[in-house]
Amino acid sequence: MKRIVIFASGSGSNAENLIKYFKTKSDASVMLVLTNNPHAKVIDRCKQLDISALSFNRVAFTKTNDVLNLLESAKPDLIVLAGFLWKFPEVILNTYPNKVINVHPALLPKFGGKGMYGMHVHEAVVANKETETGITIHYVNENYDEGAIIFQATCPVLNTDTAEDVAAKIHELEMKHFPLVVEQLLK
Numbered sequence: 001m002k003r004i005v006i007f008a009s010g011s012g013s014n015a016e017n018l019i020k021y022f023k024t025k026s027d028a029s030v031m032l033v034l035t036n037n038p039h040a041k042v043i044d045r046c047k048q049l050d051i052s053a054l055s056f057n058r059v060a061f062t063k064t065n066d067v068l069n070l071l072e073s074a075k076p077d078l079i080v081l082a083g084f085l086w087k088f089p090e091v092i093l094n095t096y097p098n099k100v101i102n103v104h105p106a107l108l109p110k111f112g113g114k115g116m117y118g119m120h121v122h123e124a125v126v127a128n129k130e131t132e133t134g135i136t137i138h139y140v141n142e143n144y145d146e147g148a149i150i151f152q153a154t155c156p157v158l159n160t161d162t163a164e165d166v167a168a169k170i171h172e173l174e175m176k177h178f179p180l181v182v183e184q185l186l187k
Contacts (some may be wrong), residue, residue, distance in 0.1 A: 002028035003187040005076040007084035010037050010118075012042025014082035014103065014174055020177035022121055028186050032074045033179065035062065036086055056118050071096070078186055081140060082178070085117055088140050100140040103178050103184065105170045108136040112145030122163040130157050130175050135173045137181045146160060151181045 004022065008015045012033075019030045033046050038062040045185035046053035060066035068091055071079070093100060104112060106121045111133075116124070125133045134154035139147035148168075152178075155169040 001026075002077040003075055004028060004030045004078050004080055004182065004186075005071060005074050006030055006080045006082050007031045008033060008040060008042040008082050009037050009085045010040055010042065010083050013171070014178060015042050016045045016049065016180060017175050018082065018179055019046070019051055020082065021183075023049075025183070026076075026092060028183065031076065032070070034067065034070065034104045036084070042083075054096050060084075062088065065091070068092055068095060078182065078184060083118075087114075087144060088142075090142055093140065098139055100136055101150065101164065101182070102140050102145075102147070104136045104138065104145055105133075105167075105172055105174070106133070106136065107128065107134045107154065108145050110136060112136075116145065117164055119167060123167040125157060125166055126161060126163050129159070133157050133170065135170060135177065137178065150185070151177065153177050176179070 006015045015033055022028050022030050030051055031054040033051055035042055035055045041054045052087055057069050079100040111121045111124050132150055132154050136149055137151040138149045141147040153173045155173060157166060
């Protein structure tokens with residue numbers, strides 16, 4: 001049985017989608033969800049889905065080995081960032097080389113980097129008059145959104161689209177493709 005640990009910071013819709021997807025599989029399962037936000041809606045989603053969810057602070061993540069120790073206890077085959085906003089510490093990346101992935105709501109390398117997440121990305125896509133956007137699933141390295149690209153899916157951006165319209169299209173792509181790519185990486 002392959003083991004997945006998810007990191008999330010917010011509402012947790014991608015985390016919930018992954019949890020539900022892998023509950024139907026016999027070869028992989030989400031073991032734990034970790035969040036840097038003790039008030040994140042992802043915690044409530046996990047309670048409803050009977051998945052352990054723990055929150056941690058910046059000190060536990062970057063200055064001590066507390067989060068690394070949690071990971072070592074969970075023995076993940078893959079660490080999945082699903083709306084997690086903090087830069088990942090090198091000690092975790094070095095312990096789990098090519099085992100940490102992220103989904104980004106744009107076609108990297110466009111609209112990536114520090115501060116480019118969620119609606120910030122969609123607003124930039126619309127402001128830049130892009131005709132296409134999408135999602136990028138990539139390995140996480142020591143720099144924001146610069147890890148090797150694993151998968152991209154695209155969608156059109158109409159000149160009448162608002163940032164909210166783009167967000168809805170991106171959400172649809174994430175729900176469809178993210179679990180399938182995670183499953184493929186675990187095989």
